[in-house]
Amino acid sequence: xxxxxxxxxxxxxxxxxQEPELGVYPITFQLYAHNEQEVEEARMAIIAFIGLHRxxxxxxxxxxxxxxVARWDQNxxxxxxxxKYFT
Numbered sequence: 001x002x003x004x005x006x007x008x009x010x011x012x013x014x015x016x017x018q019e020p021e022l023g024v025y026p027i028t029f030q031l032y033a034h035n036e037q038e039v040e041e042a043r044m045a046i047i048a049f050i051g052l053h054r055x056x057x058x059x060x061x062x063x064x065x066x067x068x069v070a071r072w073d074q075n076x077x078x079x080x081x082x083x084k085y086f087t
Contacts, residue, residue, distance in 0.1 A: 022059060022061065025062070027062075
């Protein structure tokens with residue numbers, strides 16, 4: 001569920017005591033768009049993606065996102081679909 005004041009995702013429920021508790025941190029980056037509406041749609045889609053996984057007790061963490069982005073081109077199927085989509 002998102003924090004109603006900031007509309008940012010809240011941490012996923014913890015399933016064990018081995019890992020330190022996750023915090024929620026803002027992220028800002030540049031994204032190509034034709035207008036602010038497209039940017040807002042992208043922001044909301046990312047929030048929805050994180051929320052969907054949170055509801056299934058899966059945390060979309062900064063570490064996992066960084067690893068996924070770094071490895072996208074190592075899987076030929078994923079690589080071809082991403083290139084096809086963005087072309």
